[in-house]
Amino acid sequence: MTFAFDERLDGVLSLVDRNALITEIKALVPELELLHQEEDLRPFECDGLAAYRNLPMLVVLPETVEQVQQLMKICHVRGVPVVTRGAGTGLSGGALPLTQGVLLVMSRFTRILAIDPAARVARVQPGVRNLAISEAAAPFGLYYAPDPSSQIACSIGGNVAENAGGVHCLKYGLTVHNVLCAEVVTAEGECMTLGSQALDAPGLDLLALFHGSEGMLGVITEITVKLLPRPEMAKVVMASFDDIAKAGRAVGDIIATGIVPGGLEMMDKLAIQAAENFIHAGYPVEAEAILLCELDGIAADVHTDCQRVRDVLKAAGATDIQLARDDAERARFWAGRKAAFPAVGRLSPDYYCMDGTIPRRELPSVLRSIAELAAEYRLRVANVFHAGDGNMHPLILFDASEGDQLQRAEALGARILELCVAAGGSITGEHGVGREKINQMCVQFNPAEITAFHAVKHAFDEYGLLNPGKNIPTLARCAEYGRMHIHHGALPFPELERF
Numbered sequence: 493m494t495f496a497f498d499e500r501l502d503g504v505l506s507l508v509d510r511n512a513l514i515t516e517i518k519a520l521v522p523e524l525e526l527l528h529q530e531e532d533l534r535p536f537e538c539d540g541l542a543a544y545r546n547l548p549m550l551v552v553l554p555e556t557v558e559q560v561q562q563l564m565k566i567c568h569v570r571g572v573p574v575v576t577r578g579a580g581t582g583l584s585g586g587a588l589p590l591t592q593g594v595l596l597v598m599s600r601f602t603r604i605l606a607i608d609p610a611a612r613v614a615r616v617q618p619g620v621r622n623l624a625i626s627e628a629a630a631p632f633g634l635y636y637a638p639d640p641s642s643q644i645a646c647s648i649g650g651n652v653a654e655n656a657g658g659v660h661c662l663k664y665g666l667t668v669h670n671v672l673c674a675e676v677v678t679a680e681g682e683c684m685t686l687g688s689q690a691l692d693a694p695g696l697d698l699l700a701l702f703h704g705s706e707g708m709l710g711v712i713t714e715i716t717v718k719l720l721p722r723p724e725m726a727k728v729v730m731a732s733f734d735d736i737a738k739a740g741r742a743v744g745d746i747i748a749t750g751i752v753p754g755g756l757e758m759m760d761k762l763a764i765q766a767a768e769n770f771i772h773a774g775y776p777v778e779a780e781a782i783l784l785c786e787l788d789g790i791a792a793d794v795h796t797d798c799q800r801v802r803d804v805l806k807a808a809g810a811t812d813i814q815l816a817r818d819d820a821e822r823a824r825f826w827a828g829r830k831a832a833f834p835a836v837g838r839l840s841p842d843y844y845c846m847d848g849t850i851p852r853r854e855l856p857s858v859l860r861s862i863a864e865l866a867a868e869y870r871l872r873v874a875n876v877f878h879a880g881d882g883n884m885h886p887l888i889l890f891d892a893s894e895g896d897q898l899q900r901a902e903a904l905g906a907r908i909l910e911l912c913v914a915a916g917g918s919i920t921g922e923h924g925v926g927r928e929k930i931n932q933m934c935v936q937f938n939p940a941e942i943t944a945f946h947a948v949k950h951a952f953d954e955y956g957l958l959n960p961g962k963n964i965p966t967l968a969r970c971a972e973y974g975r976m977h978i979h980h981g982a983l984p985f986p987e988l989e990r991f
């Protein structure tokens with residue numbers, strides 16, 4: 493059972509002559525591996541958002557940039573859509589294939605090309621796993637800071653395409669702040685270098701534009717990332733609260749001191765209990781919420797900051813405050829947080845992970861509203877998220893085989909995202925728009941803004957062949973979505989009436 497979607501609204505249904513395409517690829521790029529039997533295509537039918545599925549017409553697994561170029565040239569001439577895929581861990585359906593398109597899988601680009609400890613950079617292929625960069629840099633006392641919870645599996649190419657975040661991005665920035673340079677192949681099969689190995693590059697900042705572009709502007713084939721020295725010391729403070737709103741307020745209080753924690757994460761009761769049962773991290777299962785606050789830097793500063801944070805947490809009403817006694821306990825506290833998604837997945841047959849961002853000050857009220865919405869839709873919601881960034885991840889628990897639970901989960905997810913917009917935030921913090929949030933783009937942006945997005949896409953992809961139907965809605969889709977809201981009498985935002 494999957495979420496319904498209507499590709500007619502995105503104009504991606506032109507028919508492709510599959511056999512002719514296969515014949516041409518085999519003739520012009522004979523060494524390129526192709527998969528076209530149904531049993532070979534099946535593993536690629538979805539990404540991490542399994543509620544959307546589509547069997548790709550064809551899967552290609554290139555090993556060289558030249559193969560990517562040749563494939564893109566063939567698809568460009570034939571008008572064949574191309575969806576690029578990294579590790580397929582995306583949670584918004586960005587790598588969801590098209591039944592009338594090629595799925596270009598970059599998983600064989602796994603080489604770390606160079607590590608330069610003097611310049612503190614690493615040059616890597618896009619299929620390299622996020623964690624593998626830090627592992628390779630470790631002998632030099634260096635690491636790559638952005639650390640999505642999926643870092644053991646997700647690719648750095650996918651991280652750039654989604655502008656991925658993670659626990660440590662509050663202090664060290666998102667992917668966009670940690671990449672110096674990228675090589676890309678365009679829709680026409682040409683190579684471009686974006687950014688430079690130096691701190692700045694002249695011209696328009698196309699490198700930043702590619703961050704979060706979700707495979708819609710080109711194929712990323714090489715990336716130069718910044719490396720940081722490992723901090724001398726890192727400590728984690730865990731605070732328990734008997735009220736989630738108090739925990740939400742404590743987040744703002746910590747930031748107001750001027751301290752920038754290495755990470756500041758929140759989990760609510762359902763998430764705490766799920767993680768504790770799964771990982772045995774030492775979490776307080778009776779607490780309504782916990783905050784995990786990491787402080788890193790030189791030892792003297794870390795000791796002072798720990799004391800200041802403890803004082804703030806106490807004043808904010810924490811019922812218990814623990815400082816991880818050693819690195820092993822610190823790793824355990826983080827292991828619970830990093831495994832929270834799969835842990836919550838053990839509570840119900842299906843779960844749907846949302847990703848919205850709000851101003852930190854709105855945390856208490858938005859958490860309360862999410863609880864009210866969960867009751868309205870008769871579904872359980874666990875909250876585990878990057879509180880310091882205001883980046884929320886409500887996890888909606890449901891059972892797709894039970895009645896209309898799937899539809900209720902999808903509708904509740906949409907309401908939560910729209911709640912984030914109403915609170916002055918955004919419909920994504922790090923998971924991207926993909927297929928999942930395409931309707932909510934119509935809530936976040938007005939027609940002029942959406943038209944500008946289309947103009948930028950058109951500059952890179954004249955025929956709209958790169959990942960069509962994702963990320964940027966057509967105005968027709970927005971008009972349809974606006975009408976739907978009006979029809980149900982639940983129009984949350986008056987600006988939709990303009991469509």
Ligand SMILES: Cc1cc2nc3c(=O)[nH]c(=O)nc-3n(C[C@H](O)[C@H](O)[C@H](O)COP(=O)(O)OP(=O)(O)OC[C@H]3O[C@@H](n4cnc5c(N)ncnc54)[C@H](O)[C@@H]3O)c2cc1C
Nearest residue numbers: 578579580581582586640641647649650653657707712922
């Ligand atoms: C358990 C779990 C936890 C997660 N935690 C986090 C988290 O903490 N923070 C976070 O940001 N995300 C998180 N994610 C989401 C996901 O891991 C990230 O979005 C990640 O960046 C996706 O990388 P990927 O290689 O799997 O990309 P894919 O899923 O394969 O693709 C994602 C998008 O990138 C495009 N793309 C991929 N490779 C390229 C390329 N070489 N060139 C051009 N476009 C490309 C695709 O077309 C698609 O639009 C989590 C996912 C899971 C399953």
